[in-house]
Amino acid sequence: MLQCEFQYQKDAFSLDAAVQMQNSVLGIVGPSGAGKTTFLKLLLGLYQPQSGYIHLNKQILTDTNLKIHIPIHQRKIALVFQQAMLFPHMNVEQNLLYAKKWGKLEQEKFQLKEIAELLEIDHLLQRRIQQLSGGEAQRISIGRALLSSPELLLLDEPLTGLDTKLKQQILPFFTRIRDEIQVPMIYVTHHHEELEQLDAEIIELQDHQLSNSPR
């Protein structure tokens, strides 16, 4: 479970967040430049808040009072960007097994076969990255994130840039991740309908405030 309450300020930009994750999918909507991606980067540990805390499954990731800031690679939070961000010098299988080969996985929650079947990418394993379509690349990016055994999956507008048909092809995979392997997700988007399909709890980032919990 995610619990966070913090204030972040950089130059003229500020973000005030108090979020508790109740549902297995938390959707965040808001206009461009409101700070949705900044919120994800704060959770990930790429930015540090000026004050406040971030707890994930009772582990302290950030606490400004205790001067704790766990580095990004120890947070067990995986990120999927709008673009697939696959490693171009590796093939699909090498991308998927990247965390297993280079990381320090304490516990492997999922196996390659299981994830490949779930996302229907098992026939692509030996493909070069440059031979993939946009939808395939994004599914591999999601698979790679899941194979790092994260406790939380951050999705930063993962379907932006894909056409409606492709979106409708990929959205069911998020439902399967929610129902079949139960990885909690924070899903940032401009499109309410994507979140409605995922039955997500939706909170709106407005006037630099993001909140779903009483302070």
Added chain:
Amino acid sequence: MLTPEELSALYLSAKVAGFATAISLPFAILLAWILARHEFRLKYVVEALLHLPMVLPPVVLGYLLLIVFGGNGWIGQWLQQWGIQLAFNWKGAVLAAMIVAFPLMVQPIRLSFQMINPQLEQVANSLGVQPYKVFCSISLPLALPGILIGSILCFSRSLGEFGATITFVGNIPDETRTIPIAIYSLLQQPDGEQMALRLVLLSLGLAFAALLANYWIMQKYQQKIQER
């Protein structure tokens, strides 16, 4: 066929350039990475210092090296306690070549690092991989073309280094007489022009081969990217 003197100059030049390139490479990668990925106070001072050897007259550089690393220099005296002598020694020629060629090596490596999308590294970190492993598995392989080009430029520049080398390590046959210094020596002799011309042609061949290697590597890499 090459005469023993020509062979000696060729061997010495290759040895000096090879050592200069190999020793410079880790430092160049580190500095290129820092300059490409980090903003810090006085960064412009580091950049100016890096490029200084390119704008300084080589003789000035050689003289500065003599002051610092010579037998009576601050560092030179200290090194002598450990039995290391750089002035008037081929190892000094390596140091001179390293300093002169270093900016040429750093620049393409830095550009290569800058061309890598930082989000690739962030994603790799978020997969639970430590930063140094991300550097080894993502940044370094993707910067390989820049590293190869930087190495070739450093090697070629080291082969042609003259001013700083002759000032710092002199012109000692079989010790510090590299190809450019050998050409200079031959041109001082009344009958040396023919032999100098042979070495000039050899230099031309080496420089051309280095540039061909450069283009060949770029072409191979582009092919590889297109195949993927």
